[in-house]
Amino acid sequence: MNKQHPVIVVGGGLSGLSLGYALQQQGVPYRVLEASGRPGGVIKSLHVAGFELDAGPNSIAMSPALRAYFEGLGLGELLVEASAAGKHRFLVRNNKVHAISPHPFKIISSRFLSGAAKWRLFTEIFRKRGAANTEETVADFVTRRFGKEIATYVFDPVLSGIYAGNVDRLSIQEVMPMLSDWEKQYGSVIKGMMKSKGMGGRKIVTMKGGNGLLADRLGALLGKDLQLNNKVTGVWLAEDGSYELSVSINGLVSTLKASQVVFAAPAYATAYAIETLDYSLAAALRQIEYPAMGVLHLGYDKNELPAIPDGFGFLVPSAEQKHFLGLIYNSAIFPFKAPEGKVLFTVFIGGAQQQEVLQQPAEMLQQQVIAEVNALLGIKVQPVMKNFQVWEKAIPQLNVGYAEVRNKVARFEAGHPGLYVAGNYVQGVSVPNIISSAEKLAGRIRDAQ
Known part of the structure; x- marks a missing residue:
């Protein structure tokens, strides 16, 4: 491989951003290319009517190493631990919300x-x-x-x-x-x-200002080495031992050279880029399911609600035949997420078992979900705030047969030194897994330079 060229990371979601930062920290020249106009992937925060909303991950399982990582980013002071209510979990059965213990x-x-x-x-x-x-x-x-x-x-x-x-x-x-x-x-x-060593024990945290601040900070630290609206359409080995990438930049196609390439984009995007290198792996990556997911935020006046048990929230078995998967009681575990005197819920809709639900008109679906939430919690009023976001391709599904995908990824990397397949479908979907995997991969890349 030709060391004169930077490492190119394809994909500017959390996997790509955290890898770019890890390479930066280890002194490895790099560039992160993101096909869309916004970094962060499904990590997104917004503020509506005084409510602080996360349309992606709502909380993060914290460890000492991860806390040190956030502090290194200058974000340590923004981490807020969940209240004691976060230890209480609930499941729905026979149209009733039941307290449940993981033990x-x-x-x-x-x-x-x-x-x-x-x-x-x-x-x-x-x-x-x-x-x-x-x-x-x-x-x-x-x-x-x-x-x-x-x-x-x-x-x-x-x-x-x-x-x-x-x-x-x-x-x-x-x-x-x-x-x-x-x-x-x-x-x-x-x-x-x-x-085993206990039943978990990691503290649950969120960021004051929204978890989207993690992607914002990483993007700011990468600076000019993060390039948006850069879609990689193909990769091949050049005569000098480097890799060449075909990149569409705002519709104009150009060629870039890289010493090593990391595919940190979703599986379906990586499949498109590597098809000429390994058709078998590309076909396998296309088979990975990414069901759509809807995120509905609901805000209520607290004094108009009945007594609702404080807790993290509740999950709904598919056998209950509701129009949503579960609900997080954000303002119970993180009170600052809602204005004074208000309550915030985040409701999740769709996924692999409810794709047909998201085919309904958005307003009709929201009203159905609100009616079901209100019935389960004994609420008689309508929300004073609602915000609806649909991720068309949300979480990769690691279904039976995925072991063969891992085998094909391993064979691909062995047969193409300097090419790596990353992303949350390889490393795991949680924020801690993505960050720790990025740091390990950066070490491998540095050692191969």
């Missing part, structure tokens, strides 16, 4: 599950291991270990909340690998959970 033995004492389901949960430790090296859907794995009811009323809404996914298609080995690993190692998920 299986506390679930046993709740009224949320039937006696038969509790017995299946309690006796999971006695069940035999499944077949080795078999990729399973979340629904198949959970039904085998815990029964259909727990798959339907616990895992279905939880995976909708994290991935906006369908448990009948998502791979347990990809989205909840620890459960599969515990079964292999201990013969039981419950045994593995008991032997």
